[in-house]
Structure formats: C-alpha cells, structure tokens
Amino acid sequence: xxxxxxxxxxxxxxxxxxxxxxxxxxxxxxxxxxxxxxxxxxxxxxxxxxxxxxxxxxxxxxxxxxxxxxxxxxxxxxxxxxxxxxxxxxxxxxxxxxxxxxxxxxxxxxxxxxxxxxxxxxxxxxxxxxxxxxxxxxxxxxxxxxxxxxxxxxxxxxxxxxxxxxxxxxxxxxxxxxxxxxxxxxxxxxxxxxxxxxxxxxxxxxxxxxxxxxxxxxxxxxxxxxxxxxxxxxxxxxxxxxxxxxxxxxxxxxxxxxxxxxxxxxxxxxxxxxxxxxxxxxxxxxxx
Amino acid sequence: xxxxxxxxxxxxxxxxxxxxxxxxxxxxxxxxxxxxxxxxxxxxxxxxxxxxxxxxxxxxxxxxxxxxxxxxxxxxxxxxxxxxxxxxxxxxxxxxxxxxxxxxxxxxxxxxxxxxxxxxxxxxxxxxxxxxxxxxxxxxxxxxxxxxxxxxxxxxxxxxxxxxxxxxxxxxxxxxxxxxxxxxxxxxxxxxxxxxxxxxxxxxxxxxxxxxxxxxxxxxxxxxxxxxxxxxxxxxxxxxxxxxxxxxxxxxxxxxxxxxxxxxxxxxxxxxxxxxxxxxxxxxxxxxxxxxxxxxxxxxxxxxxxxxxxxxxxxxxxxxxxxxxxxxxxxxxxxxxxxxxxxxxxxxxxxxxxxxxxxxxxxxxxxxxxxxxxxxxxx
Numbered sequence: 156x157x158x159x160x161x162x163x164x165x166x167x168x169x170x171x172x173x174x175x176x177x178x179x180x181x182x183x184x185x186x187x188x189x190x191x192x193x194x195x196x197x198x199x200x201x202x203x204x205x206x207x208x209x210x211x212x213x214x215x216x217x218x219x220x221x222x223x224x225x226x227x228x229x230x231x232x233x234x235x236x237x238x239x240x241x242x243x244x245x246x247x248x249x250x251x252x253x254x255x256x257x258x259x260x261x262x263x264x265x266x267x268x269x270x271x272x273x274x275x276x277x278x279x280x281x282x283x284x285x286x287x288x289x290x291x292x293x294x295x296x297x298x299x300x301x302x303x304x305x306x307x308x309x310x311x312x313x314x315x316x317x318x319x320x321x322x323x324x325x326x327x328x329x330x331x332x333x334x335x336x337x338x339x340x341x342x343x344x345x346x347x348x349x350x351x352x353x354x355x356x357x358x359x360x361x362x363x364x365x366x367x368x369x370x371x372x373x374x375x376x377x378x379x380x381x382x383x384x385x386x387x388x389x390x391x392x393x394x395x396x397x398x399x400x401x402x403x404x405x406x407x408x409x410x411x412x413x414x415x416x417x418x419x420x421x422x423x424x425x426x427x428x429x430x431x432x433x434x435x436x437x438x439x440x441x442x443x
Numbered sequence: 444x445x446x447x448x449x450x451x452x453x454x455x456x457x458x459x460x461x462x463x464x465x466x467x468x469x470x471x472x473x474x475x476x477x478x479x480x481x482x483x484x485x486x487x488x489x490x491x492x493x494x495x496x497x498x499x500x501x502x503x504x505x506x507x508x509x510x511x512x513x514x515x516x517x518x519x520x521x522x523x524x525x526x527x528x529x530x531x532x533x534x535x536x537x538x539x540x541x542x543x544x545x546x547x548x549x550x551x552x553x554x555x556x557x558x559x560x561x562x563x564x565x566x567x568x569x570x571x572x573x574x575x576x577x578x579x580x581x582x583x584x585x586x587x588x589x590x591x592x593x594x595x596x597x598x599x600x601x602x603x604x605x606x607x608x609x610x611x612x613x614x615x616x617x618x619x620x621x622x623x624x625x626x627x628x629x630x631x632x633x634x635x636x637x638x639x640x641x642x643x644x645x646x647x648x649x650x651x652x653x654x655x656x657x658x659x660x661x662x663x664x665x666x667x668x669x670x671x672x673x674x675x676x677x678x679x680x681x682x683x684x685x686x687x688x689x690x691x692x693x694x695x696x697x698x699x700x701x702x703x704x705x706x707x708x709x710x711x712x713x714x715x716x717x718x719x720x721x722x723x724x725x726x727x728x729x730x731x732x733x734x735x736x737x738x739x740x741x742x743x744x745x746x747x748x749x750x751x752x753x754x755x756x757x758x759x760x761x762x763x764x765x766x767x768x769x770x771x772x773x774x775x776x777x778x779x780x781x782x783x784x785x786x787x788x789x790x791x792x793x794x795x796x797x798x799x800x801x802x803x804x805x806x807x808x809x810x811x812x813x814x815x816x817x818x819x820x821x822x
Contacts, residue, residue, distance in 0.1 A: 156658045159687070163654040269489040270743075271675045273707045281686050288688035363651040364707050366675055368486045372649060407655030413618055413645045415655070 159287045160404050166293040166362075168400020169300040173355035174377035175384065175392035176307065177348040183324040183387050184344040185237055187248045191256035192352055193374020195232070199225050199353025200360035200369060201263055204274050214277045218299075221357050222350050229349025233342045241341075260367045269367070276361035296358040303354055304393055307347060311389065320344055372416075376403065379423045385436025394434055474514030475769045477759060478537025478545040480523050480530055480557070481752075486649070487525035489674070489703075490549055490748050494571075495520055496741050497749030498546065500733075501756035511763045516756070523548055527556035534560055534568075542566065543769040546755045547585075549748055551577060552620045554585070561585050567762075567775040569755045571748075573720075574624045578796040586778050588755045590720060590789050590800030594821030595696075596625040596671075598803050599718045600632035601819075603667055603694050607716075613642040613665035615656055615672075615680065622671035625696065629669055641665055648673060653683050661689050671696040678707025685711040692716065700806050700813035702744035712808045719806045721750035721788035722813040733787040747788060754786030758799070794822070 174196055181189045202224050206217040236251045277299075278291040311317040323330040323340035331337050356370070363369065376399050377392075384395025402422050407415040426433070479498060482491035498518060506515050519540050521533035530553035537545055544567050547554050551572030558580045561568045569588040570577060573595065577587045603609045612633060616622040626643065633639055642663045644656040657680075660668060668691060670680055677698035684693060694716040698704055702723060705712050723734045723744045733753060737745040761784050762777035763769070781799065784791045791799040802820045806813045 156662050159658055160654060163652060167652055264488070269492055270703055271489075271678070271707060273678075273709070281688070283688070288686065290686045359651075364675060364678060368649070369651075371486075372651070404652065404655055407652075408658055412656050413647065415650075416647060 156286065156408075158285055159289060160408055161401075162287065162289055162293055162297075164401045164404035165397065166296045166359075166400075167404060168397035169297055169304075169393075170355045170359050170396070171373060171377045171380045171399050172304065172393040172396025173300055173351045174373055175380040175396045176304065176389055177352035177355075178377060178381045179387060179389055179392045180344050180348040182381075184320070184341055185241070185248070187237075187245050187252070188378075189348070190249065190252045190374075191232070191236070191259060192348075192377065193370030193372075194256045194259040195225070195228070195349045195352040195370070196356035196359075196373055197263060197365075197367060197370035198228055198259060198349075199356030200274070200365040201267055201272075201356075202228075202353065203357035203360050204267070204272050204365050207274055208272070218277075218354070218357065222354055225353030226346040226350045228353065229346035230342045232349060233345035237341070237345070238338065263367045267365075271364050271366040273364050274357075274360040277358075290362060292358070292361045296362070299358060300355065303351060307351060308389060310347075316343070376400075376419060379419060381433075382423060383426045383433055385433025388433065388435035391433055391435035475511070475516045475759075475763050476541055476543050477516060477518045477756070478534075478540065478542025479518055479520040480533040480537065480545065480547050480553075481520060482525040482548060482550075483520070483522040485525035487550070491522070491525075493746045493748035494549060494752040496737065496743075497745070497751070497753035498756055500737055500740060500749075501753045501760075504736075505756065505760050511760050512767060514763075516760065516763070523553060525550075527553050530554075530557050531560055534564075538564055538566065543771065544569070544759050544774055546588075546752065546759075547571065549751070550619075550621070551624070555580070555620070558582050558585055566771055567778050569758065569778075571751050571755065572621065574620055575628070576620070576624065578798050581796065583779075583797070584775060586758075586793060586797045586799060588758055588791065588799045589751055590803050590821060591798050592621070592625040592628055594800070594819070595718045595720070595803045596628035597632045598805065598819040598821070599625075599669055599694050599696075600629040600636070602716070602718070602805050603669055603692075604633060604636045604638050607667060607692055607694070609667035609692065610638050611641045611664060611666045612638065613644065613660040613663060613668050614640045615644045615646070615653075615660065615668055615670045617672050617676065618645050618647050619673075622696070625671045626669075640669075646676070648676070650676070651679060653680055654687070657683055657687050657689060661687060665691060667692045667694065669694050670699070672698050674698050674701055674703045675707065677701070677704040678712075681708035681715055682711045694718070697721070697747050700808060701746045703746065705808065705811060705813070709811075712811070715808045716816075717806045717808075717813065718803050718819075719747065719813070719815075720800070720803060721745075721747040722804065722806050722815065724812050725787075725804070725815060729785065730787040750786075750788040754788055754791070757786060758784055758791055 177192050202221050206212050236255045240248050276292040277295045282291050327337050380395035380399045384391025403419050406418040481494045521536045523529040523533040534557045547570035549571040551574030554570035554572040561584045562582050569586045573589050573592045575593045616626040697719045700717040734745050766773040766777035782792050789800045789802045793799045804818050805816045
C-alpha cells in the first residue's frame with residue numbers, strides 16, 4: 156500500500172511541480188501571478204484530446220505537437236493578457252489573467268462541449284509489481300515530467316537563451332538597454348510556461364479525464380507548492396510540488412480523505428509561519 | 444513593473460471567487476408560466492444543460508399537441524451558478540418575472556436553501572433533489588418530484604446484502620448532501636441486516652485521485668463497494684477500482700450508469716450495478732420513446748437529469764389540467780393530488796410530505812449498456 160501511495164503521490168506531485176514552474180517563470184519575468192495557470196493545464200488536456208482522439212496522431216508526435224501548440228497558446232496569451240497592459244498597475248494584469256481563466260473555460264465548453272472526455276494513455280494497461288497495481292500512465296507521467304523539467308532547467312541555467320530570459324526577468328529596462336528585445340523574451344517565457352503546464356495537462360488527462368474545471372484544484376495546489384518551495388525559485392517549485400503531492404496523498408490515506416485539501420493548506424500556513432521565504436526562497440523583504 | 448505583495452495576491456484571490464450570474468429567461472404572456480432554476484454556468488453546468496434539454500423537449504411535445512386544455516405552457520430559465528445563494532437569487536428572479544409554478548435544481552442543498560423563500564412566496568415548486576431532508580421541511584409548497592434517498596439507498600443496501608450476499612461492504616461517497624445522506628441510510632439498512640459496513644470512505648466533490656481511499660478499501664478486505672458519486676467521479680472511481688486490481692462487485696448511485704460515466708470508464712464499467720432513477724436503455728415504451736426523441740433532438744444520450752425534469756413538466760401539466768387555472772393555490776392542491784402519473788423515470792404519487800417518486804430500478808452494465816434487472820417499488 157505504501158509503495159502504491161508513493162508512486163501515485165510522486166505522479167501528482169510532479170504535475171503540481173510543472174504547473175508551479177509555470178507560475179514561477181511568469182512571476183519572475185513580469186512580476187505577476189497568473190491566475191489562469193490551472194486553465195492552461197486544462198487547455199493542454201483538450202489539445203491532447205484533439206490530437207490523439209480526433210486526429211489519431213501517434214503518441215510521440217502528439218506529445219511534440221501538443222508542446223508546440225501550447226507554446227503558441229502561451230504567446231497568444233502573452234499578447235492578450237499581459238503585453239497591452241504591461242505599463243499599467245500590476246493589479247490590472249492580474250485581473251486580466253482572472254478574466255483569461257474564465258474565458259479559457261468557456262471557450263473550452265464552446266469548442267469541446269460541456270461533457271467530460273477521455274484520452275488514451277501513452278502506455279495503456281496496468282503495471283503490477285510487488286503489492287503495487289497502478290496504471291502505466293502514472294509512471295509515464297513521472298518520467299516525461301522529470302525529463303521536461305530537466306530540459307527547462309538546462310535551458311534556463313546553461314544556455315544563451317536562458318541568460319536572455321533571466322536578464323529580462325531581473326530588469327526589463329536594463330535588458331532593453333543592452334539590446335535584448337524584451338517582447339521576444341517575455342513572450343518566450345509565457346510560451347515555456349504554457350508549454351510545461353500544458354504537457355502536465357496532457358500527461359494527467361488519461362488518468363483523470365478532461366473537463367473544463369480540471370485545472371482548478373491542480374492550480375491551487377501548485378500555488379501552494381510555489382509558496383512552500385519559495386516564491387520565484389524554479390527548484391523550489393519542483394520540490395514544493397512533490398511535497399504537496401506527498402502530503403495530499405498520504406494525509407488522504409492515513410489522516411482523513413475528507414480533509415486532505417485542508418491539511419495541504421494547513422501545511423502551507425505552517426510553512427509560512429516557520430519559513431515564510433519558502434525552502435529555496437529569497438528573503439521576504441526582497442519580494443515585497 | 445513592481446512585483447506584487449502577498450496581500451495583493453490575497454485580495455485578488457478574493458475577487459476571483461466572485462461569480463457572475465447570467466440570465467437566459469424570457470417571460471411570455473402565456474397561460475401557465477414555469478420558472479426554472481437550474482445550473483447553466485460554473486462547474487455543474489453540465490447538469491443544467493441536461494435539465495434544460497429535458498424541460499424544452501416536454502414543452503415542445505405538450506405545446507405541439509395544443510397545450511393543456513387549449514392553453515400553452517411557457518418557461519423562463521434562470522441560472523443558479525451551481526451554488527445555494529445563486530439558487531435563492533434565481534428563484535427570486537423567476538418570481539419577479541411572474542412564474543406560476545417553479546421547477547427547482549437537482550441538487551438537494553440548493554432546494555433546501557430555497558425552501559424558506561418558497562414557503563414565503565407561496566408558489567408551488569417542484570424540486571428534483573433526492574435528499575430525505577426535503578420531506579422533513581414539511582413545506583406545503585415544495586414538491587419532491589423524485590424518489591427520495593430513503594428508498595434508493597435502502598434498495599442499494601438491500602440488493603448488496605440480500606441478492607449479492609455481501610458480508611463486508613465498504614462504502615465510498617462524496618461529501619455532498621445527497622451522497623452523505625444516502626450513505627447514512629445505506630449504513631443504517633446494512634446494520635439492520637446485521638452486516639454493518641466495514642469501512643466508510645469519503646472524498647470531496649472534484650477530487651480526482653482516489654488512490655488513498657481505494658488503497659484502504661483494498662487493504663480492508665471488503666467483498667463489495669457501495670458508492671455514491673456525481674458523474675465524472677463515478678467514471679474515475681470505476682476506472683481506478685479496476686486499475687488497482689480490486690475485484691469485488693461495485694454497486695453505485697445513478698451516476699454510475701449514465702452515458703457520460705460509461706464513456707469515461709469504458710471497459711472498467713462492465714458488471715457494475717447501480718440503483719437508478721432512469722437509464723437511457725430502459726425498454727418500457729414511454730421511456731424508450733423519450734430516449735429516442737431526446738437523442739434525435741440533441742444528438743446526445745439522455746440522462747436522469749433530463750428525464751426527471753421532463754417528468755416534472757408532465758406532472759405540472761397533469762396538475763394544470765385538473766386545476767384548470769394557473770391560480771397558485773389551486774395548482775398546489777392539484778399537485779398534492781397527483782396520483783399514479785407515469786413518467787419516464789418513475790411513477791409519481793405525492794404523499795403527505797409531498798414526496799412524489801415511488802420506485803427505483805436495479806441496473807447492471809452488460810456489454811457496455813445498462814440493463815434493468817428489477818424494479819423496486821418503495822411505497
């Protein structure tokens with residue numbers, strides 16, 4: 156039972172981690188929390204449904220195509236919700252992401268209908284070993300999400316493009332002065348954020364089905380992961396995601412399945428009391 | 444741009460919670476105006492689509508035949524946004540638009556929250572929630588146009604214990620009013636049969652990963668699972684039970700044999716039992732005709748939401764025919780006197796507490812299609 160719970164919680168945690176990374180990238184680049192992050196997860200799941208169930212693309216192709224489409228969604232999202240409002244008060248941008256959250260859900264309802272949908276898993280069937288019996292998709296999710304995280308981490312830390320993105324995130328004005336096209340850098344950040352979140356949606360869609368509201372709970376838990384990990388830290392987001400996943404699943408099994416969400420957010424409050432800057436966080440005074 | 448503070452994040456989160464209400468109603472100078480309170484936006488919007496479809500189909504049929512006593516029926520539909528406050532607001536809205544009769548939501552909590560307003564406004568209201576608490580309101584203006592959980596939950600428990608011979612049942616249910624109430628009745632019934640449930644597990648509406656609950660059920664050595672869920676969760680639970688290799692009979696609430704849950708669960712639904720108000724594959728002529736008409740009109744299989752709302756319109760039509768007027772008091776008395784009105788989901792007879800539904804069916808999924816095994820008459 157414990158091994159089963161560990162695998163399930165890792166799969167959930169790593170998806171929370173992907174969404175949390177999406178939050179952090181946008182936060183670092185433009186200084187706002189994107190309240191539509193969970194809905195980008197939902198968008199990724201619907202794109203996956205269209206590519207695999209309707210278009211019948213083979214899984215590897217669908218995975219790449221989904222990533223490309225979600226990157227494009229990220230760019231469009233950037234130009235609709237952030238770019239026209241970039242010079243206004245940050246609250247304005249946040250309200251615009253909330254608007255985008257509602258709009259994305261309603262667009263999904265209009266395009267795909269209100270009924271939930273199911274998607275074929277990347278590897279169908281059930282893995283059985285030791286006392287564990289779990290869908291292969293849980294293991295696939297862990298592997299692909301971890302690989303994607305590694306790639307994004309490498310891109311940000313080790314490449315020239317990563318330097319450009321980080322420079323823009325630190326100081327848009329200074330970046331502009333040294334000749335970095337800020338619009339390219341910020342839209343690229345939004346593209347990466349939407350891409351990783353969308354792939355998260357694609358990975359969990361065969362496990363939890365596709366519905367317009369599927370982004371709500373992962374969005375909230377990822378937000379908790381961001382705070383636990385440290386606002387603005389990419390490794391913090393990943394660790395935070397896994398911590399939230401483990402607390403969520405194990406409290407459901409051993410404490411109370413009714414109050415598992417409450418326990419997650421109670422841990423969030425405790426984390427804020429004990430270490431308000433998060434595991435990898437900068438000092439809180441720098442943030443405010 | 445300056446980075447935002449945590450306080451700002453919090454205040455914005457509060458704003459984000461606020462919803463908006465859309466109205467989709469039109470008032471008509473017709474003879475009988477039905478106000479409908481249902482969910483067209485938000486998380487539960489799917490149920491509202493089914494409800495509206497059922498109502499519109501019934502209306503089309505009745506008015507197509509020249510109405511009731513030559514008088515047409517019209518509807519105005521208001522969105523409740525899927526929450527209790529929204530239901531009360533939508534109820535007040537249809538009142539202000541001049542409704543003569545109201546059809547309330549399928550969610551018991553919303554019906555219960557509307558109850559005081561219904562009593563005060565003295566307007567006959569048909570509610571579709573199944574909670575036993577609705578009858579306990581003793582509200583002379585509120586009519587439960589559905590078989591109450593007291594009947595259906597007891598039927599599930601009886602079937603599991605007597606027909607399937609289960610001795611160590613695990614109960615899994617949503618924490619909402621409908622599922623909690625039903626699980627309570629089933630627990631009581633099982634205790635009375637001397638086979639109390641060995642485990643009762645819960646989850647919150649919208650939870651996706653049932654691994655913790657199912658792992659506990661598997662570890663408990665249960666020989667059967669009784670489950671009360673909404674549509675998506677029903678599909679998820681059937682799939683996760685199979686993927687976790689739990690090979691015991693599952694008896695679920697009506698959601699388990701809806702087309703939506705079956706499409707989601709696919710092969711995993713095979714053999715699952717359910718206690719159902721309505722299944723689209725029911726061969727009874729009147730029901731089969733409804734299912735066919737519904738599918739032809741909406742290109743979608745009908746569900747219990749649509750069937751019960753469809754029935755509600757016919758129950759109103761029956762009362763209107765006998766009352767001969769849209770006077771609220773006369774309509775209430777005519778509704779209270781509804782007797783053996785055959786609907787597509789059950790037969791309606793209102794008792795002293797205004798509970799109308801009389802029966803449920805025991806159903807099993809065979810080759811992907813829910814088949815009726817037997818009908819249980821509750822009273």
